[in-house]
Amino acid sequence: MARATHLEPAVAVTTVAVLLALAAGVGPGRTVLLGAAVLAGQASIGWCNDWLDADRDRAVGRPDKPVVQGTVTPGMLRTAALASVGLAVVLSLLLGVVPGVLLLVLVASGWAYDAGLKRTGLSPLPYLTGFGALPAGVVAAAPGTPGAPWWLVAAGAALGGAAHVANVAPDIAEDLATGVRGLPHRVGPVVSAVAGALLLGTASLLLVLGPPGPPSALGWAAGVLAVPAVAVAALAGSPRAGRVAFPAVLLLTVLDVVLLLAGGAALT
Numbered sequence: 001m002a003r004a005t006h007l008e009p010a011v012a013v014t015t016v017a018v019l020l021a022l023a024a025g026v027g028p029g030r031t032v033l034l035g036a037a038v039l040a041g042q043a044s045i046g047w048c049n050d051w052l053d054a055d056r057d058r059a060v061g062r063p064d065k066p067v068v069q070g071t072v073t074p075g076m077l078r079t080a081a082l083a084s085v086g087l088a089v090v091l092s093l094l095l096g097v098v099p100g101v102l103l104l105v106l107v108a109s110g111w112a113y114d115a116g117l118k119r120t121g122l123s124p125l126p127y128l129t130g131f132g133a134l135p136a137g138v139v140a141a142a143p144g145t146p147g148a149p150w151w152l153v154a155a156g157a158a159l160g161g162a163a164h165v166a167n168v169a170p171d172i173a174e175d176l177a178t179g180v181r182g183l184p185h186r187v188g189p190v191v192s193a194v195a196g197a198l199l200l201g202t203a204s205l206l207l208v209l210g211p212p213g214p215p216s217a218l219g220w221a222a223g224v225l226a227v228p229a230v231a232v233a234a235l236a237g238s239p240r241a242g243r244v245a246f247p248a249v250l251l252l253t254v255l256d257v258v259l260l261l262a263g264g265a266a267l268t
Contacts, residue, residue: 012251017138019257020135020139021034041107045107047077053114089104095141096141099137100137102133105133113126118180120181120182121183127164128157135155155202155207164196226252228248
């Protein structure tokens with residue numbers, strides 16, 4: 001069941017949310033609540049994905065899927081997805097209406113993607129809106145419900161778009177075989193990979209240059225770290241690089257946020 005949550009991205013997204021919350025002055029107790037809300041939402045998205053895609057994953061013999069291995073059943077995944085999304089709603093709204101609704105935009109976006117948007121030309125939309133709303137919701141959970149700076153929201157959206165391309169890249173052949181034709185499938189792997197690299201580079205530049213004042217040494221370090229990740233993302237369309245593009249995007253996102261916050265960037 002843990003593997004079926006899509007554990008790596010779920011942990012990465014939760015880690016980023018908690019780090020942003022600490023930097024925004026959300027407070028220890030509310031940060032724990034926020035982290036639990038985000039984790040519950042991410043778990044629900046992963047379980048929903050594997051529940052709805054169970055027949056597709058079996059048809060193409062996905063060896064990485066617990067439902068294909070027979071260790072979980074679609075019924076178990078459905079029950080867990082519905083329970084965790086309910087928990088995410090309750091925990092998010094305990095933070096307040098504004099931060100709660102913004103955090104739930106990410107959850108709703110993930111469910112919309114799983115439920116059908118990934119099969120359309122609008123497949124990047126849930127990633128752009130969901131990951132743009134995440135930092136806005138985290139910052140809004142701070143005392144006084146402040147608004148997140150524009151560059152942080154824009155960087156979140158750009159990272160979401162890059163993650164979409166990198167996440168889809170390794171599975172394009174299997175997706176096409178089962179009728180999934182999102183935007184990356186329609187424009188082709190090369191165009192998708194270039195777009196993902198541009199989005200990833202844009203997000204890194206926003207995180208380095210967006211905060212007021214000159215970039216700190218740690219900010220420039222984040223920019224330097226982005227270079228190899230952008231290069232990997234640009235190669236995501238190739239079979240060899242496709243499998244490492246998504247982990248590279250996740251790792252860069254966490255490292256960028258750590259260095260951004262260590263450099264003292266103001267989020268409120």
